[in-house]
Amino acid sequence: MKIKDEHIKEAENLLIDGNEFDLEERVPFIKDLNTCDLLAVPGSGKTTALLAKLYCLSKNLPFKDGSGILILSHTNAAVEEIEKNLKSYCPSLFEYPNFVGTVQSFVNTFLANQACQVKYGSYIRQNDDELYNFEVNDFFYSLKWSKRGQEPKNLINKLFGLVNAGRRVEFQEGKEKILDFLKRFYFDISERKLIYYNRTILKHDSPNQPYYIELENWKENLFRKGLLNYRDSFNLADWYLNNYSEVKLLLQNRFRYVFIDETQDLESFQIELIEKIFNTDNSNTKIQRIGDINQSIYNSGKSVKTNADWEPRNQRFLNGSKRLTKEVSELVNCFTLDRQKDDNGDARFVVNGLRELQKPIKPHLVLFNKESIGKLEETFKELIKENKLEETIESEKYGFKIIGWSAKWDDNGSNNDKLRLENIFSNYNKESKSKKETFDTLSKYLQYFNKDKSSLEPARKTILNALIAVLKLENKTYKIKIRGQEIERYYTKSELIKDIKNQPDNDVYENFKSLLYQWSFEIMVANKASQTYNSIKNFIQNEFKEWFNLEINDGVKTFLDEEYNELVNIVNLTEDVPLNKEEIPVEIGTVHSVKGQTHCATMYVETSYINYESEKLNIIAKKATKTKPEIILPNPLLYEEHEYRTNKDSRAKETLKMMYVGFSRPTHLLCFAMLKENLVEHVEKYKNSGWEIIDLTD
Known part of the structure; x- marks a missing residue:
């Protein structure tokens, strides 16, 4: 089967407004139906190239042998993007025998659900x-x-x-x-x-x-x-394949082509399972994996990966970035960790900026100190105005962003004086919430608890703490023996749960667990604190009262309030917090939160994670001796090609990847805000390298 030029032309009309895919990189990839990996630089339109290929393939459906196409991505958002762009034009692509979904949904649908039924007698609930x-x-x-x-x-x-x-x-x-x-x-x-x-x-x-x-x-x-966490699905699927190997052949016959977008975000256990199914000696399935290995900046352990779990093979490359200008791409290219060098040592993965501006804008290096951090936001806005970026189409479409690696201190930074986003931008952490766990009303428990974690756990914890507060107001205690002596203590969360488990009715605890999960979800996800308040209040006055023989005394009545009292100025710390509503709106977020985004202008502010970025990029390979000067490795901040050592310099490699992601967001203006005390060369060397310098410390 071959991809026809006429179908590529149709895809161009649908996907890129009638413009043409280039004949050097994109058209060859679209026509390639063999097993290969596509490595694409930021802003290269890799997903658009994949969409074009899928559109062309859909014109050949149904395949004569009854097989179909498997299209996978890491996130639901990426799957929805594929559906939004193609479903109305080629609906057959989203029908049997094809499958479009996340890696997780594929594993559950075809393997884990069956495994759970066979081994444990239950489908995934x-x-x-x-x-x-x-x-x-x-x-x-x-x-x-x-x-x-x-x-x-x-x-x-x-x-x-x-x-x-x-x-x-x-x-x-x-x-x-x-x-x-x-x-x-x-x-x-x-x-x-x-x-x-x-x-x-x-x-x-x-x-x-x-x-x-x-x-x-x-x-x-x-x-x-039928209760699994996400990783369990893959463990069950692996067991199923080990015990029912014929399933591999069935899946290979079902799917002639497998396409995986954003492969750099997959972890080894996900990649290995797909390979185990489709990449066997006798398999006729063609697998194409697409992504940017240099943007693999997180995993389940939340640490930055210095090496992606994905090991590319039969590589193709998209090196032209339609997002980046030549001025920005030259700097971003210096932060490319894995250049995919060929046998001659020449880089095959190269970031080339294709965007052209009427007035080119150099990357700006903004030097600041702790006394001038208040000037950073205004300086960024002045640069936006100076270059009239607020008048551009990209301004309205993508906006302006200030980003940093580290957002906040777990301990509020009490044991050091280094900076994170919360120390630099007061608006970033403008919260009316307390780190304490006890409050005087149920309303406050449901609003003023610590929401730092993006999970249901903080809500669950504060609800249990509210129930404990009720027991304390009723002077309810439990008894414990210590060294043979019986002592009364106020309830803890574990003792509270234990007593509920010990209720005569066996369904009590299961019902309570369901309620606790529902309440937590409503508070953290559904934003229904008012409804949840009424439900918990009703629960306390009825079931909870009966279980613990409560009077609902005056203290508890005051604690419950007459009605839900919505407290003002509750602003959760999110990854995208509007700083203000001035003429030029600027948002603040972490590097992780903007991965995959495009901005009109980006300011990357260095923050302390172990050390500051500029410190971690300054690698002394050999210390000075009496006869020889110190040897310093090339610094990408000076537009130098890095030479980090194998099995060494891990902090520098982590930093390189974070800055590669952060620096590759803007269409027009890139700023890097560096603490002046961290300059490793005279400022003129930075200027001569390609930076425009702004010194806020003068």
């Missing part, structure tokens, strides 16, 4: 990390610590030693590590072992078998309920 974490919390708080000298140790004592092995930790930190383990461990169903950050913690065939079995039973009971 919930595939959700948040709901799974609720179960983890319940399990964790149900575990009992063994007494000093008790043998064998209870599971939680054993886990404390295993997950904290080789580390000196405080008790609370060690407990949090156990909780993290329960949320993140990889359950290898085939080999019967539990893996945590690439380390086997427990396995069936070992002296610790009883502990393994206790955790395996808990995990498999969740599977029997």
Whole structure:
């Protein structure tokens, strides 16, 4: 089968307003139907090229052998983009035997759901990390610590030693590590072992078998309920393929072509599973993976990847960026970590800016100190006005953004004086919320709790804390024996849950869990705090009152308020926070939050993650001696091609990737705000390299 030129012409009319795909890079890729990987620079229109190929292929549907096309991406947003652009023109592409969806939905649909039914007698009911974490919390708080000298140790004592092995930790930190383990461990169903950050913690065939079995039973009971986290789907799918190998052949026959967009965002277990299905010796399926390996900046552990899990093969390249100008691309190219060099050492992955402006704009280096941080936003706006960018089409379409690597300090920065976004831009962290966990009304519990985490856990925690506050107002306690003496204590979250579990009616606890999940979702996601308030208030005055024999005294009545009291100035910390509503609106966010975005103008402000970006890029390969000067590696901030060493310079490589993503956002203006104290060369050297210099410290 061949892609016809007439169909490419139709795709050009539909997708790029009748312009033409270039004959050097895009047309050859569109026509290539063999297994290959497309590596594309930022703003190159790689997804558009994929859409054109899919459109052309759809003109050949249905295939004579009854096979179809599998189109996968990492996110639902990317899948929706494909549907939005193509579904009305080629609806057959979205019908059987074809499949368009995320990698997760593909694995669930064709493998994990069947595996769960075969092995555990249940279809997947919930595939959700948040709901799974609720179960983890319940399990964790149900575990009992063994007494000093008790043998064998209870599971939680054993886990404390295993997950904290080789580390000196405080008790609370060690407990949090156990909780993290329960949320993140990889359950290898085939080999019967539990893996945590690439380390086997427990396995069936070992002296610790009883502990393994206790955790395996808990995990498999969740599977029997149809409750999985996202990673579990892949573990079940892998087990299914190992035990029913004929499924591979069925899937290979079903899908003649597999296309994967944004491949750099996939993790190794996702890539390996797709390869295990389709890339076998006798497979006729053609696989094409598309993305930018230099933009793989995050994984499930939230750390920056210095190397993408995706290892490209049979590479094709899109090096022309329609987003970037020549002036910006020359700098961005210096921040390309993996240049995909050929056998002669020549780079095959090169960022070439194709956008042309009537008045070219150099990248601007803005030097600041702690006394002048208040000038950064206004300086950015002045540059926008100076270049009349607010009058451009791109201004209205993409807007202006200030970005940084590190947003805020977990400890509010109390133990150092380095800067993150919250220290530089007061508007970024303008929140009327408290870090404390106790308040005097239910309304405040549902509004003033710490929302720093993008999960349901903070809402769950504050609801439980509100229930504990009610028990405290009613002077309700539980009894505990310490050294043979019975002591009364106010309720904790774990004791509260334990007492609810011990209610005579077996359905009480399951119903409470469902309510807790529903309330948390309504607060954190659905923005229905008012409705949730009424539901919780009604619950306290009825079921909760009955369970704990409450009077609903005057203190509790005051705590509940007569009605929901919406508190003013509640502004959540999000990744995109409008700074103000002035003439030129500028938004602030992290580098992670703008990945994939286009801006008219971008200001990247260096912040401290271990150290500042400019510090981490200054690598001293050899210290000076009496006879020889120090050797400093090339610095990409000076438009120099980096020469970072294999298995070394990991912090510099992380920084390179973050700045590559951040620097490659703007269509017109790029600014980098650097602390002047971090200059490693005279300012003239930066100017001669290609920067326009603005010094706010003068």
